[in-house]
Structures are given as C-alpha cells and as structure tokens.
Amino acid sequence: MNVDSVFERYSRPELARLFRALRLDVTYRSGQGDHLTRESPGAGDRPEAADQVLDLVGGAGSSLLGHNHPELLAVARRCFDEQIPFNAQVSVRPGAAELARRLSEIVGSTTGASYVVTLGSTGADAVEAAVKHATVEHRRRLGALQEDVELSLRRVRRDAGADAVCADGPAAGRRCAEVLGETLDRITGMRETDPVFVSLRNAFHGKSAGAGTLTHGGNIPADLHVPGPRHRRLHDWTPEAVVSALDAERVAVHTVRVDAAGVPHSAVRHLSPVAACFVEPIQGESGVHEVPVETLAALRELADRHDAALVFDEIQCGMGRTGTFLASEGSGVVADYYLFSKSLGGGLAKVSAFLVDEKRYVAEFGRHHTSTFADDDFSSRIATAAVELALSYRDRVVETGARLRERLVEVAERWPDSVVEVRGRGLLLGIEFVLPRPDSGLLREAIDSESLGYLIAGRLLHTHGIRVIPTLSAPTTVRVQPSALLEAADVDRVAVAFDDVAGLLSRGDYATLLAHLTVPATEEWKPRQHVPLPRRDWPAPTGGEADVPRVAFLANIDSPGKLGSLSPELAAWSDAQCTAALDRMWGELDPFEVVRHRVTSESGGEVEVVMVAAPFTAAQANGALRAGHGAWLRRTVLDAVDLSVSLGAQAIGLGGHTSIVTNAARDVVEHDIKVTSGNSLTAACAYDLLRLQLAETDGERRVGLVGAIGNIGAVMAELIAPHCDSMVLVGRPGSARRLEAVAARLPGRVDVRIAEDLDALRDCPIVVSATNSADPVILPGHLAGEQKVLVCDLAVPGDVHPAVAGLSNVTLVSGGRIQLPGVQTPHFPGLTLPPGILYSCMAETMLLGFEPGTPSPSYGGLSSKGVLAARDLAARHGFLPARIVSDDVSVQPWITDQFSRTHEEHTR
Numbered sequence: 001m002n003v004d005s006v007f008e009r010y011s012r013p014e015l016a017r018l019f020r021a022l023r024l025d026v027t028y029r030s031g032q033g034d035h036l037t038r039e040s041p042g043a044g045d046r047p048e049a050a051d052q053v054l055d056l057v058g059g060a061g062s063s064l065l066g067h068n069h070p071e072l073l074a075v076a077r078r079c080f081d082e083q084i085p086f087n088a089q090v091s092v093r094p095g096a097a098e099l100a101r102r103l104s105e106i107v108g109s110t111t112g113a114s115y116v117v118t119l120g121s122t123g124a125d126a127v128e129a130a131v132k133h134a135t136v137e138h139r140r141r142l143g144a145l146q147e148d149v150e151l152s153l154r155r156v157r158r159d160a161g162a163d164a165v166c167a168d169g170p171a172a173g174r175r176c177a178e179v180l181g182e183t184l185d186r187i188t189g190m191r192e193t194d195p196v197f198v199s200l201r202n203a204f205h206g207k208s209a210g211a212g213t214l215t216h217g218g219n220i221p222a223d224l225h226v227p228g229p230r231h232r233r234l235h236d237w238t239p240e241a242v243v244s245a246l247d248a249e250r251v252a253v254h255t256v257r258v259d260a261a262g263v264p265h266s267a268v269r270h271l272s273p274v275a276a277c278f279v280e281p282i283q284g285e286s287g288v289h290e291v292p293v294e295t296l297a298a299l300r301e302l303a304d305r306h307d308a309a310l311v312f313d314e315i316q317c318g319m320g321r322t323g324t325f326l327a328s329e330g331s332g333v334v335a336d337y338y339l340f341s342k343s344l345g346g347g348l349a350k351v352s353a354f355l356v357d358e359k360r361y362v363a364e365f366g367r368h369h370t371s372t373f374a375d376d377d378f379s380s381r382i383a384t385a386a387v388e389l390a391l392s393y394r395d396r397v398v399e400t401g402a403r404l405r406e407r408l409v410e411v412a413e414r415w416p417d418s419v420v421e422v423r424g425r426g427l428l429l430g431i432e433f434v435l436p437r438p439d440s441g442l443l444r445e446a447i448d449s450e451s452l453g454y455l456i457a458g459r460l461l462h463t464h465g466i467r468v469i470p471t472l473s474a475p476t477t478v479r480v481q482p483s484a485l486l487e488a489a490d491v492d493r494v495a496v497a498f499d500d501v502a503g504l505l506s507r508g509d510y511a512t513l514l515a516h517l518t519v520p521a522t523e524e525w526k527p528r529q530h531v532p533l534p535r536r537d538w539p540a541p542t543g544g545e546a547d548v549p550r551v552a553f554l555a556n557i558d559s560p561g562k563l564g565s566l567s568p569e570l571a572a573w574s575d576a577q578c579t580a581a582l583d584r585m586w587g588e589l590d591p592f593e594v595v596r597h598r599v600t601s602e603s604g605g606e607v608e609v610v611m612v613a614a615p616f617t618a619a620q621a622n623g624a625l626r627a628g629h630g631a632w633l634r635r636t637v638l639d640a641v642d643l644s645v646s647l648g649a650q651a652i653g654l655g656g657h658t659s660i661v662t663n664a665a666r667d668v669v670e671h672d673i674k675v676t677s678g679n680s681l682t683a684a685c686a687y688d689l690l691r692l693q694l695a696e697t698d699g700e701r702r703v704g705l706v707g708a709i710g711n712i713g714a715v716m717a718e719l720i721a722p723h724c725d726s727m728v729l730v731g732r733p734g735s736a737r738r739l740e741a742v743a744a745r746l747p748g749r750v751d752v753r754i755a756e757d758l759d760a761l762r763d764c765p766i767v768v769s770a771t772n773s774a775d776p777v778i779l780p781g782h783l784a785g786e787q788k789v790l791v792c793d794l795a796v797p798g799d800v801h802p803a804v805a806g807l808s809n810v811t812l813v814s815g816g817r818i819q820l821p822g823v824q825t826p827h828f829p830g831l832t833l834p835p836g837i838l839y840s841c842m843a844e845t846m847l848l849g850f851e852p853g854t855p856s857p858s859y860g861g862l863s864s865k866g867v868l869a870a871r872d873l874a875a876r877h878g879f880l881p882a883r884i885v886s887d888d889v890s891v892q893p894w895i896t897d898q899f900s901r902t903h904e905e906h907t908r
C-alpha cells in the first residue's frame with residue numbers, strides 16, 4: 001500500500017478522495033523558509049524526483065517564521081541536547097513561566113495591563129479556556145451579587161424593620177423585603193441557566209464543541225455540528241446595532257440601600273446572561289475581513305454594558321502577522337482576554353496561549369483547567385524564541401506585505417471581472433475571486449463556490465509551483481499568508497501566477513484552467529462502503545413554476561468522449577484527458593441540470609423536459625457494480641432524483657445506467673411522481689423494426705439476442721420469439737442458468753439455444769444487442785462472414801464495435817430511437833443523435849408528462865403488456881420509431897394491427 005492508500009483507508013478517507021479529485025494529493029518531504037520540497041506524485045508527470053514549491057498557505061497562517069527557521073531549530077536542538085524533560089507535569093515549568101511573562105509584558109506594553117497566561121496546545125484549546133474562564137467569571141459575579149443582595153435584605157430588616165417600604169427610587173412605596181426577594185429569584189434563575197456567548201457573523205474560532213458554536217459558516221453540515229454553549233451571533237456590524245444587540249437579554253432588578261438614618265432607597269441595576277464577546281480583529285477564515293475599529297469599540301461597549309469579557313482572538317492575525325504584535329494594536333480598543341496560537345509555535349511546536357487581565361482572573365482557574373501537554377518546556381522555549389523573532393521581523397512584514405498587496409491589487413485591477421478585491425494587512429492577505437458562470441451545467445457544477453479556490457490552488461501548484469488554499473469558510477477567497485522571509489523575487493512570481501489564473505477565468509478558458517486535472521491519478525478511486533450519506537437538501541427550485549408539466553430525464557455520462565459535448569468549454573481535451581478528469585472527479589460531483597427544453601405533442605400537449613446528469617460514466621458504473629459499490633451509485637442516482645423533485649418534475653425518467661443501478665427504477669420511491677426507466681418504449685421501437693425485418697426474411701428466421709437476461713433483453717426475447725424460427729440467447733460466461741429461465745418463459749414453438757460465447761452469433765442473420773457494457777462487446781469476428789446480417793444495437797453506449805459498421809455484409813441499425821412529431825429539434829448535450837431524434841426512453845418520460853393520468857409502463861421488470869402500452873402512448877402523441885442505419889434516418893409508422901395481433905398471439 002502506498003502512502004495515499006494508507007491515508008485514505010486509515011486516516012482521512014474523505015479528504016484523500018477530495019485531494020485526489022482536485023489533484024492536491026501531494027506529499028511534502030521537507031520545508032525551509034517559504035519553500036516546501038515535494039515528492040513527485042507518480043513518475044509520469046514530472047521526471048525530476050522533487051519539486052520546490054513556494055508556500056503561501058504557511059500552515060493556515062502558522063508559519064510567519066517560515067518552515068524550520070534556523071534560530072528555532074537551534075532552540076529545538078538545544079532542548080534535545082540538554083535532554084530537557086518533555087513530561088514534567090506537576091512541577092515548576094521554567095519554559096512556560098518565561099513564555100507567560102514575555103506574552104504578558106508584550107501585550108501589556110500596548111494595553112497597560114498585566115496578564116495571567118494559560119497555555120494549551122491548539123487554537124481551539126485557547127478558545128475553550130476563554131469560554132470556561134468567562135463562564136466561571138460570570139457565575140461568580142452573579143454569586144457575589146447574590147451575597148450582596150442577601151446582605152442588603154438583612155440590613156433592611158435590622159435597620160429599617162421587616163415591613164420597611166422603599167422611600168424612593170424605582171421601587172418607591174413597595175416593601176423592601178418583597179423587592180429584594182424578587183431580585184434574589186432573578187439572580188438564582190440566571191445562575192441556573194447557561195451563560196450566553198457572542199460572536200460575529202462569519203467568525204471563525206475553531207472546531208471543538210465550544211469553539212465550533214462560536215464559529216459561523218465553516219461549511220459544516222448540520223448533523224456534524226455538536227451543540228456548545230448558548231450563543232448569539234451579531235450579523236450587523238454597525239456600532240449602533242452592536243451596542244444594543246443584546247438589550248433584550250438584560251434583566252432589570254431592584255436593589256435597596258439603607259442610609260445612615262435607616263431610610264431604604266431603591267435603585268435599578270441590570271443582570272445579563274452574556275459572559276463574553278469574541279472577535280477576531282481581522283477575520284481570517286471567512287475570507288480576510290478587517291473588523292472596523294468602530295465595531296471593535298462598539299463590542300467593548302457591549303461587553304461593558306453586560307459586564308461580559310471582551311475576547312480578542314488573535315490566533316491567526318496576531319503574533320506580528322500584520323506588522324504589529326497585536327492586530328488590534330492600532331485600534332486603541334483593549335480587550336479583557338487575548339488568544340494566540342498558530343505562529344506562536346514558530347512552525348515547530350503546537351502551542352496556544354490564553355491571556356486574561358489579572359484583575360479579572362478567577363481564583364483556582366489554573367488549578368482546575370489543566371491539560372497533559374500544556375506548559376511543556378520544549379514548546380514554550382520555542383514559542384518564546386518565536387515571539388522575539390516575530391518582533392524583530394515587524395518592519396519586514398509591513399514592507400513585504402505592502403509590496404505584495406500592491407502587486408495583487410494590480411492583478412485585481414487588470415481583471416475586474418474575475419477578481420472581486422484584495423483584502424488584508426501585512427502578511428494576512430486574501431484575494432477574492434468572482435464565481436464564474438460557465439455555460440455548461442457540468443462546469444457550473446464542477447466550479448462552484450466551494451471548489452473554485454481549490455481549483456485555482458491546483459492550477460497554481462502544478463503550473464506555477466505555488467501553494468495556496470482558500471480560506472476555510474469562504475472558499476472563493478484564496479489566502480496569501482507567506483512568511484516574513486518572502487523575497488522580492490517571489491513577490492513577482494506570486495503576482496505573475498495570480499495574473500495567469502485571473503486571466504484564464506476572465507477569458508473563460510476552463511480547458512487550460514483545469515488542465516491539471518487531466519493527468520491520470522496514481523491511485524484508482526474506490527467508493528467507500530458503509531458510509532451512510534445523509535440525503536441532501538437541494539436548493540429551492542431554480543426554474544420557477546412551469547406553466548406546462550415539467551418532467552426530468554436522468555442520464556449518466558455514457559462515455560468520457562461525451563464530455564466535450566456536455567461541456568463545449570472542454571472540447572480541446574482528448575478522450576484520454578476527459579477520462580482522467582472524470583476518474584479524478586468521480587464521487588465529488590453532484591448531479592446537475594444539463595439543459596431544459598419544451599417539447600410538443602402532435603395532439604397539442606406541451607411539456608418542459610429537464611435533463612439531469614448523474615455524474616458518472618458507464619465504465620465507472622460497471623466498475624463500481626463489479627466491486628460491490630452499487631449502494632454508492634444508487635445514492636448518486638437518488639440525489640439526482642431529489643434534484644429533479646426539487647425542480648418540480650412530475651415524471652422522472654431514468655436513462656442509461658441510472659435505471660440499472662436502481663434495480664430497474666424500483667429503488668426510486670416517490671409519492672405522486674411517476675418514475676420510469678423508459679425501457680418499454682425502447683423495446684417497442686426495436687420490436688417494430690425487427691418485426692418488419694423478420695417479415696421480409698426469406699430463409700431461416702434466426703435471431704441472436706445478446707444481453708437476454710437484462711431488463712430490455714428479456715422482454716425483447718418474449719416479443720420476438722413468436723416471429724422467428726429459432727433464437728440464440730447469449731450472455732456473459734456464468735449466465736447460463738439465468739438465460740435458461742428467460743428461455744423457459746418463451747412460447748414452445750421457437751427453437752431456443754443458450755450460449756455464453758458470442759461466437760454463437762456466427763449463424764444468426766439477425767442480431768439484437770442490449771447489454772449494460774461500457775465497451776463494445778460485438779466484434780467483427782463474432783458475426784457471419786459472408787451472409788447478410790442485420791445488427792440492431794439497443795445499448796447506450798453501443799454494444800457494437802465501430803469496425804462492424806465497415807463490414808459490407810452487415811447492416812447496423814440503432815434501435816430504441818424515436819422521432820419527435822413535427823419539426824422539433826431540441827439539442828440535448830451528450831446525445832449524439834440526428835436532429836429531431838431522441839432515445840426512446842427519454843421520449844417515454846416526455847409522453848408521461850403529456851398524460852398525467854397514465855401510469856408508468858416501465859417501473860421495475862418490463863412486460864410485453866407494458867411495451868404495448870408505451871407504444872400506444874407514443875402513437876397517441878405522434879412519436880414515431882426511427883430506423884437509423886449509419887447516418888441515414890428513416891421513420892416508420894407504428895405497425896398497429898400487426899402489433900396488436902402479435903401481442904394477442906403471444907399472450908394466448
């Protein structure tokens with residue numbers, strides 16, 4: 001097993017697949033400064049074994065000092081050389097003490113305060129510590145108030161008497177004991193309910209249970225969210241809105257003070273459930289958004305109004321990333337708590353720090369908030385050195401950041417239709433791209449707001465050797481977070497690379513933008529079994545209410561070569577490129593709408609047909625079925641069904657493999673929506689063609705039927721049997737028993753032979769084929785060499801090898817095709833059919849739209865009765881079977897009386 005497979009199987013299956021899909025499945029061997037050295041994935045792509053990549057991700061903002069900074073390596077080496085104990089819990093830890101002192105000193109030099117520092121290992125650790133500290137602080141404050149009120153009550157009783165009445169104030173005239181009793185009840189009530197935490201729209205504070213609640217967006221599906229503390233989100237950042245946002249939460253209570261003369265005076269004070277307000281002075285993961293100074297000031301006011309702690313989460317923006325140690329330094333707003341992590345570890349250690357103004361520090365907190373790896377000397381010593389280095393790089397950060405920003409702004413100005421803007425400060429920059437709207441549904445699905453940034457990342461990596469990723473909760477923004485060591489020449493490189501990508505997007509050159517995806521993956525994609533994927537919530541219908549019935553026709557991509565037709569933007573890709581790209585992306589694309597058209601019936605009816613693509617090819621489907629991953633495919637088709645339902649389809653047709661993987665449509669269970677495989681009409685069209693042919697045959701009427709155990713094959717056998725002298729039912733090796741079951745149902749007078757070898761077709765003048773194979777199964781050598789042969793191919797993709805069409809004795813007819821009435825030539829991308837001709841299965845879906853009362857003739861196994869019903873349905877609306885020999889199209893009327901007579905004979 002190579003490293004990719006191990007990662008996928010044992011570590012992060014979904015990420016392994018996603019990285020492969022986006023071709024971000026790259027391994028880095030070493031890192032130095034701003035550069036990573038990459039292990040080349042597979043030998044074919046680049047001959048050299050390694051590749052230098054300029055890293056602008058920098059550990060999601062953790063590498064302000066680059067990778068393996070020599071001074072920090074020296075500290076680490078000293079730790080190893082001295083053999084300092086990594087584990088020395090429950091002892092005095094000199095490294096932790098020194099780090100805490102320096103952090104307090106540095107932050108204090110801006111704020112004027114002194115801090116107690118709690119160390120942890122991750123950013124979320126620091127956030128959790130802050131949540132916990134604020135909760136305790138809040139509870140203890142209420143506890144102190146309760147004691148105060150109880151004391152007041154005793155004082156009133158002692159100094160003014162048990163029945164004393166408030167002399168003035170808001171409770172004037174009311175009994176003091178009653179007023180204070182009410183206040184005590186309110187305080188108790190508030191102490192017994194959980195406190196409330198506040199964070200901003202688009203905030204990111206981590207993903208643990210508590211921190212995850214404060215985080216907004218983050219693309220977390222609802223069922224992966226675990227409820228944390230009570231929480232309010234501030235969507236409106238205007239100072240007035242912020243200050244008053246939680247006024248409704250405040251509860252007014254009365255206090256009573258007895259003066260020296262024994263007179264009780266009442267007053268109002270407010271209780272609030274709010275314990276803390278969290279804010280990132282520059283929001284990182286939401287796309288790099290600076291929180292305006294006025295909003296920070298308003299948050300300070302809000303926190304004061306509620307007696308809550310103001311928390312500045314400087315985990316990403318702090319530690320000198322913007323040119324000052326605190327990103328909030330210039331705002332003049334001072335918080336009560338400060339959080340650091342990421343670059344604090346210097347790129348070598350995992351460490352975080354929670355600083356609380358010592359005036360607010362709650363006694364005993366440190367004794368009860370412990371963690372095995374907090375306070376280790378190794379991380380602390382590296383962090384202390386990292387802090388000094390970060391301070392020394394401040395000017396460089398400002399200069400390099402300004403130059404980089406300027407160059408990126410030039411790019412944005414050059415390509416205003418592909419770049420929204422460049423945001424950020426110092427070396428915390430983000431470049432937001434405009435979400436493109438390609439013409440084809442396939443590309444609109446592939447390039448959505450979730451994937452755009454990652455697709456750009458792939459282009460930058462493979463073409464420019466530059467590593468970026470989008471910000472986590474706003475993935476149309478690409479983060480640019482290099483280290484303070486970035487060289488001037490690299491600034492130019494970055495600008496050139498972004499200019500390339502912005503230009504491609506602006507020109508709509510998707511074939512080039514996505515070319516990196518057309519290199520075959522080194523590992524074959526395998527769906528994971530046993531993953532119960534929840535049903536998706538599709539967006540509200542986009543198509544609006546249709547004034548005519550709407551039906552949906554689902555189809556998979558029959559072969560990779562159809563990609564160019566589905567997506568003309570990618571027409572420049574070769575078949576091999578299309579195959580590689582589809583194989584990479586398989587399982588990561590959702591079903592999508594391809595096109596919609598209106599179609600009319602001869603009798604004047606009208607339907608709107610929406611073509612929905614199930615994003616897998618026939619070969620992928622067969623591979624997955626063979627590997628036992630039918631459930632995965634079924635899930636994909638059911639997603640396509642859900643999309644169709646959300647689009648308002650009243651009938652849903654399952655074309656190609658979508659019916660095969662849903663057990664001939666039986667697995668699609670919908671209320672009030674007709675579901676059809678459309679196979680009855682396919683069989684009806686082929687049957688009519690064959691009927692005529694058999695009637696004209698002089699010699700022995702011998703038919704070879706390939707794929708006879710399939711849904712269409714089995715009913716074709718039943719239908720044709722009465723019209724021929726003998727039949728050969730051909731199936732895959734191992735299918736004999738199932739073929740015999742089909743044969744047993746045929747009328748006795750036909751001579752039936754079973755074969756598991758296609759050579760059995762050599763003596764058949766008529767061959768019918770309806771397999772599910774992704775590749776041609778009938779080759780020239782399988783057919784009679786001299787005598788005339790008619791081959792009717794019902795399969796999509798076709799069962800007959802192209803070389804067969806070149807044989808002079810063979811007439812190749814595409815079966816299962818139908819012509820629309822009148823002159824209607826709707827274009828359905830991916831279907832390579834002559835104008836006005838459709839697959840019969842698709843037509844059956846439309847026909848059901850014309851006749852809301854008619855039941856589906858093709859749900860589950862087919863019957864000759866259903867085939868007949870489909871045929872009558874088509875006849876009523878003027879849809880006629882088409883006979884296509886090479887490019888030659890002829891249309892024939894339905895053979896009504898013969899058809900019925902045959903059926904009667906057959907069912908007799």
Ligand code: PMP
Nearest residue numbers: 122123124204205206284315316
């Ligand atoms: N706060 C902020 C502002 C962050 O950017 C992050 C990480 N992106 C966190 C908290 C959480 O840090 P961690 O991933 O180390 O838990």
